[in-house]
Amino acid sequence: MNAQIITIGDEILIGQIVDTNSAWIAKELNKIGICVSKTISIGDDASEIQQTITEALHSSNIVIITGGLGPTNDDITKNVLCRIFNSELVLNNCVLDNIKFLLKQRNIPLNENNRSQALVPDKAKVLNNSIGTAPGLMFEMNEKILFSLPGVPYEMKHIFSEHVLLLLQNKYHLLSNFHKTILTAGLPESVLSEKIQEWENSIPKTIKLAYLPSTGFIRLRLSKNNADKSDIETINFLVEKLKTIIPENIIATEDIRLEEVLGNLLKQNNKTISTAESCTGGKIASLITGIPGSSAYFKGSIIAYSNEIKVKELSVNPETLQIYGAVSEQTVIEMAENIRKKFNTDYSVAVSGIAGPDGGSEQKPVGTIWIAVSNTEKTITKNLLFPFDRITNIERTANTALLLLINYIRHGR
Amino acid sequence: MNAQIITIGDEILIGQIVDTNSAWIAKELNKIGICVSKTISIGDDASEIQQTITEALHSSNIVIITGGLGPTNDDITKNVLCRIFNSELVLNNCVLDNIKFLLKQRNIPLNENNRSQALVPDKAKVLNNSIGTAPGLMFEMNEKILFSLPGVPYEMKHIFSEHVLLLLQNKYHLLSNFHKTILTAGLPESVLSEKIQEWENSIPKTIKLAYLPSTGFIRLRLSKNNADKSDIETINFLVEKLKTIIPENIIATEDIRLEEVLGNLLKQNNKTISTAESCTGGKIASLITGIPGSSAYFKGSIIAYSNEIKVKELSVNPETLQIYGAVSEQTVIEMAENIRKKFNTDYSVAVSGIAGPDGGSEQKPVGTIWIAVSNTEKTITKNLLFPFDRITNIERTANTALLLLINYIRHGR
DSSP states (O other): OEEEEEEEOHHHHTTSSOOOHHHHHHHHHHHTTOEEEEEEEEOSOHHHHHHHHHHHHHHOSEEEEEOOOSSSTTOOHHHHHHHHTTOOEEEOHHHHHHHHHHHHHTTOOOOHHHHHHTEEETTSEEEOOTTSSSOEEEEEETTEEEEEEOSSHHHHHHHIIIIIHHHHHHHOOOOOOEEEEEEEESSOHHHHHHHTHHHHHTSOTTSEEEEEEOSSEEEEEEEETTOOHHHHHHHHHHHHHHHHHSGGGEEESSSOOHHHHHHHHHHHHTOOEEEEESTTTTHHHHHHHTSTTGGGTEEEEEEEOSHHHHHHHHOOOHHHHHHHOSSSHHHHHHHHHHHHHHTTOSEEEEEEEOOSSSOOOSSSOTTEEEEEEEOSSOEEEEEEEOOSOHHHHHHHHHHHHHHHHHHHHHHOO | OEEEEEEEOHHHHTTSSOOOHHHHHHHHHHHTTOEEEEEEEEOSOHHHHHHHHHHHHHHOSEEEEEOOOSSSTTOOHHHHHHHHTTOOEEEOHHHHHHHHHHHHHTTOOOOHHHHHHTEEETTSEEEOOTTSSSOEEEEEETTEEEEEEOSSHHHHHHHIIIIIHHHHHHHOOOOOOEEEEEEEESSOHHHHHHHTHHHHHTSOTTSEEEEEEOSSEEEEEEEETTOOHHHHHHHHHHHHHHHHHSGGGEEESSSOOHHHHHHHHHHHHTOOEEEEESTTTTHHHHHHHTSTTGGGTEEEEEEEOSHHHHHHHHOOOHHHHHHHOSSSHHHHHHHHHHHHHHTTOSEEEEEEEOOSSSOOOSSSOTTEEEEEEEOSSOEEEEEEEOOSOHHHHHHHHHHHHHHHHHHHHHHOO
16 A cells, blocks of 8 residues: 655746645655655656656555646646546536635636636546635546645645545555654764664664754654554664663654754743844744744744844843954853843743854854853853854754753753 | 656655755756756665666666765665666775764764765765765766765755766756746736736747746746747746736746845845734744845844733833734734834834634634834735644745835835
8 A cells, every 4th residue: 555646847846846745745644554655746748747647556556646736827737637537627516616705705706717727527526625726636546546636735735634634544444654753962873873773773673763864963763664553562662762872862752843842841841931033033933933832931032133233122231242242152141141031031042143154254154153041040052163054054053042942941951 | 958856765755854855956957957857756765766766767867866875774875876887885085084084073983884984886986075974976877877965955965066066067068948937926826817818828839837826926937948048038028028017916027035025125225124023933034034144134023922022022002902902903013113113223014913723713813914014104004814724824924024015115005
């Protein structure tokens, strides 16, 4: 039982957009025990689409395609599907009614382009799209099943969750795939690998271990397809054993984001937090507030991009800026302590640095970062030098700040 | 002349990570006139890797693979490459020296895992990786060329820019592909399509038009492969004509981000900006400061997540909060005007809303958003109701705020 995902659109092949649909669908399929063997992106080319779908239907039971269903002229997918499934386009009144309803809601007049979206292959089962004008389609042939979904991510996710998931769950009855992810930090891949060599050798052959390095940390993932209860017990046992080997380096034993780990810690301890950001420009606050319910522990931030604001809003001593500079240990300490007091929070984090590409000097090259983490007892700092581009420097800095906070709350250092 | 990109890793197929490498490589290849016909993601399975690479070498001149070169046990790509290119692994001293140098810099001892990274197929040309321990590899066979790069994005990008680009440019001499992207806002796809129908029909058959809907705007892309001077002139003429048809809806005639359009406008007009954010939690500031040189026009922000901070730091009248609530026109007006005055900027934007999934009421359901944009002359507001999930609601709100700012600076409304 395996699936292939095909995403269609020239915009993917010229790199104009990143295909996030495949990862999302793959994750959802995995949850219900369906393995994805391959994902493919191709352009808006009828013969390429036809060939790729035909091959996918040959080698996989389930094929999911996204893209190529919009109201404009660059859509060719429906015609290809008609050829493959020996079907022809007919007007579907339910789809037309849905389109009319949606357009009326948005005060948009119905036009020919919208009307053509109501033409669907007669062999397809229509999957209603209550938030967009392109319906989803399902085809079945020779024990194979194909879903065609719009490419706009939130419409695709909506139809997938509303229809596809249930249809697949009802059709197949499978044991689930089991994945356990351990988030580690503080050890480079080669050192981590050496430290846990013996543990790694103890893993049964049927369970797969993967190292997933990311910006500032490494995920270890243990996987077992068609896992039964004893497999799950074995994996959980392995995780417990690992905890005894690298206790200080395990940040979480779930596949969650650092900002979620931080949020859980703050909630558990009934603590609040604020941030004072210069070079990260709100990135840390934005990550923290991406988590539902973060208003329980996050009060706010001051983004002090200019020195004027650092002095005026964060009460950084002008002499500190003059003597040590905005990117210095002294400045981030003042920023962290003052935001904490000003916003009346238990913890705070402050960041100042040179994200690049310009603004560096010999003494403080691009990538120089200072971070301070503070509570009422003390303030600790960290100095970093990142070699990356602006966006990556900002991301790594934000992740490092979250990690520092997590360790500080957990271990007080 | 076409290329295929293959990304390798179970983490992609279970949806744990989004493959951003393919889009990045595709964009770079396109710039030098190489079309990508397909991108494929497969798991860490030797036979699947071998089959996919073999097929890609059969149908494309250029194959680029990423992933499967790290220092740990889940790496199998090098052995597959040895089989395909009839090669065997030998110790490469240059690679070993580079690994030793990098580890010394980071104070990490050399171990067996690192040493094994210095084993490379003898038929491969080594592409030095000055920022990571896994080298890039290049193979040539029967007029086909294959590059194998590490999967960590910044290492991949580094080796690609340092080596792959030049090697490809030297080997092939091609006319460039030409893309022109027009960023539009304010018209839904179907209406836009109808408005520009006649213009669309005037486009020569050799030039492709694509509609790329995104969160809150639509990109129109005109493309011509192997474009000569007259093709470029035709496309530029089409863009000029389009400007006369939908003048109010064209935000930019380049493929740039909204925050870049905003930044350019502010720089051109020598104006500064600040933000006061509640539900976006720093997202707008983070987008603005993602642009190099943004310190010239961005002074800072106050993220007022709690009402306490809205009152204390943004001087929002407690009565306003009590009578109208934090998510109201009155509140965002006060937030926008007060941050502008406090931070002494020419423009400001303020946002308050309910991002979800909780916190909604019958009167103000989840997705209710208020935005205010202000300068010394006046403050305008916009009310929105988004039906999406938390992260998408935040993103759409941030994009809408940027759009409002752009239009306000341009048209004063």
